[in-house]
Amino acid sequence: MSDSILKVEGIEKSFGDVQVLKGISFTLEKGEVLALIGSSGSGKTTLLRCLNFLETPDKGTITVDGKLLIDGEEHKNMSDKEIRENRLNFGLVFQSFNLFPQYSVLKNVTLAPDLAVKEEIKHMKLTGAQAKQYKEKRYAENMANALMLLERVGLADKKDAYPCQLSGGQSQRVAIARALAMTPKILCFDEPTSALDPELTGEVLKVIRGLKSKDTTMVVVTHEMEFARSVADKVIYMSNGVIEEEGRPKDVFLHPQSPNLQAFLQKAKEK
Amino acid sequence: MLFTEVTLDLLVNFAQNGLIFLLTLLGAIPLGLVITFGSMSRFAPLKYITKTFVWIIRGTPLVLQLFVVMYVPGLVFNAPMSSRLTAVLIAFIINYAAYFSEIYRGGIESIPKGQYEAGQVLGMTKGQIFSRIVLFQVIKRTVPPMGNEIITLVKDTSLARVIAYSEIIMAAERYTAKGLIWPLFYTGVFFLVFVGALTLLFGYIERKLDYYKG
Numbered sequence: 001m002s003d004s005i006l007k008v009e010g011i012e013k014s015f016g017d018v019q020v021l022k023g024i025s026f027t028l029e030k031g032e033v034l035a036l037i038g039s040s041g042s043g044k045t046t047l048l049r050c051l052n053f054l055e056t057p058d059k060g061t062i063t064v065d066g067k068l069l070i071d072g073e074e075h076k077n078m079s080d081k082e083i084r085e086n087r088l089n090f091g092l093v094f095q096s097f098n099l100f101p102q103y104s105v106l107k108n109v110t111l112a113p114d115l116a117v118k119e120e121i122k123h124m125k126l127t128g129a130q131a132k133q134y135k136e137k138r139y140a141e142n143m144a145n146a147l148m149l150l151e152r153v154g155l156a157d158k159k160d161a162y163p164c165q166l167s168g169g170q171s172q173r174v175a176i177a178r179a180l181a182m183t184p185k186i187l188c189f190d191e192p193t194s195a196l197d198p199e200l201t202g203e204v205l206k207v208i209r210g211l212k213s214k215d216t217t218m219v220v221v222t223h224e225m226e227f228a229r230s231v232a233d234k235v236i237y238m239s240n241g242v243i244e245e246e247g248r249p250k251d252v253f254l255h256p257q258s259p260n261l262q263a264f265l266q267k268a269k270e271k
Numbered sequence: 272m273l274f275t276e277v278t279l280d281l282l283v284n285f286a287q288n289g290l291i292f293l294l295t296l297l298g299a300i301p302l303g304l305v306i307t308f309g310s311m312s313r314f315a316p317l318k319y320i321t322k323t324f325v326w327i328i329r330g331t332p333l334v335l336q337l338f339v340v341m342y343v344p345g346l347v348f349n350a351p352m353s354s355r356l357t358a359v360l361i362a363f364i365i366n367y368a369a370y371f372s373e374i375y376r377g378g379i380e381s382i383p384k385g386q387y388e389a390g391q392v393l394g395m396t397k398g399q400i401f402s403r404i405v406l407f408q409v410i411k412r413t414v415p416p417m418g419n420e421i422i423t424l425v426k427d428t429s430l431a432r433v434i435a436y437s438e439i440i441m442a443a444e445r446y447t448a449k450g451l452i453w454p455l456f457y458t459g460v461f462f463l464v465f466v467g468a469l470t471l472l473f474g475y476i477e478r479k480l481d482y483y484k485g
């Protein structure tokens with residue numbers, strides 16, 4: 001086995017009669033950033049949703065760190081609990097942020113880790129004072145971690161604000177901190193700047209750029225070609241549910257082979 | 272002198288309206304949620320039975336429902352309704368639960384799919400997503416329409432009179448029968464005061480929930 005952190009093999013997915021993914025395979029090494037590009041409707045979102053268990057592939061496998069997480073043909077046998085555990089290998093940052101409006105920024109980040117602690121306590125069958133002590137300790141850790149993450153995305157001073165008080169760029173940075181709080185092995189972004197005013201995309205891209213490290217593996221769907229070129233280690237161009245071209249950014253962007261990709265890059269340049 | 276006497280008498284009878292109001296809310300608020308789950312069920316037969324039921328309840332007058340609950344058990348099943356209050360409560364609770372269920376359903380369906388998905392990808396369980404993310408947002412969105420329905424309920428309590436359950440309007444009519452007309456109109460004041468208090472209460476709750484938008 002290779003040491004690829006992510007191995008996707010032969011993913012197929014149809015909605016009704018329409019086949020949206022027609023056999024997607026690729027691998028990703030730990031610490032790499034993959035940029036997924038392609039015109040609208042080519043299946044990029046569906047692929048990310050399959051990785052995050054929001055859609056069930058009809059066929060194909062997804063393997064993380066050597067562990068088979070999804071086998072399209074056997075997926076139905078998986079319990080809710082297994083799905084939850086497996087999907088935590090991935091994080092997902094949505095185009096539309098999807099922050100929880102009733103909670104402060106800080107609580108948006110700590111909510112899921114805190115709830116995970118509750119599940120853990122149930123699982124460990126802790127009760128009474130022991131449970132309380134454990135919970136308090138872990139909650140404090142979650143809080144400290146959340147503050148550190150908010151610092152990292154540049155929003156420590158907004159920890160008590162509510163999502164409705166934030167700009168789009170700030171909201172997306174909170175969403176990134178929230179996803180990081182679950183320490184996913186692979187963090188996925190679905191067009192993280194497409195819902196933002198142009199002047200706000202920079203701050204979000206800068207945060208994503210800043211996450212790049214040997215431990216952070218990322219899959220980024222983006223229409224920001226300059227960003228993809230400069231941050232990605234690997235670029236995949238999708239068209240009509242297949243990977244039409246993949247490679248290192250300088251090859252894909254400077255020497256595109258397929259006519260579709262050439263036309264796509266030309267169009268992107270004109271924008 | 273007469274005024275005080277009438278006021279006291281009406282007030283005592285208005286307590287019956289208050290009783291119907293309170294017990295109806297206690298029954299209809301949870302029953303409405305049960306009906307909502309039925310009408311949103313993925314099990315098609317349950318869903319359509321529930322929807323038909325809601326259609327019938329919302330599509331017929333409450334007055335008619337009061338008559339049905341009061342007299343049908345005796346006429347058809349030979350088991351007369353034992354107390355008028357029971358009949359009133361059964362009809363009111365079912366009627367209002369049907370309306371509430373539609374408000375809840377609207378509230379639940381108005382929560383964007385992204386809220387559920389955000390919870391899912393963070394590893395939350397279905398129960399956690401409902402109780403920690405969705406429920407509060409549903410409550411915030413349903414408070415204004417619930418306020419409207421609840422205010423309507425205050426006034427509807429006087430319909431109990433059609434099956435001879437003694438409440439404020441019926442009490443006032445006893446004066447009318449004796450040639451004294453103004454107590455009938457005077458009952459309006461009681462309703463206005465009660466509704467006024469509820470309006471203030473709902474305004475307060477809405478302001479409390481208004482610490483965030485969306």
Ligand SMILES: Nc1ncnc2c1ncn2[C@@H]1O[C@H](COP(=O)(O)OP(=O)(O)O)[C@@H](O)[C@H]1O
Pocket residue numbers: 015020038039040041042043044045046047
């Ligand atoms: N839940 C769904 N039901 C039916 N069709 C869908 C669904 N989700 C996506 N599609 C279709 O799949 C195709 C690919 O969509 P998507 O993965 O969102 O593409 P992209 O993100 O590259 O724009 C589109 O034609 C879209 O209409």
Ligand SMILES: [Mg+2]
Pocket residue numbers: 044045046190191
């Ligand atoms: Mg998309």
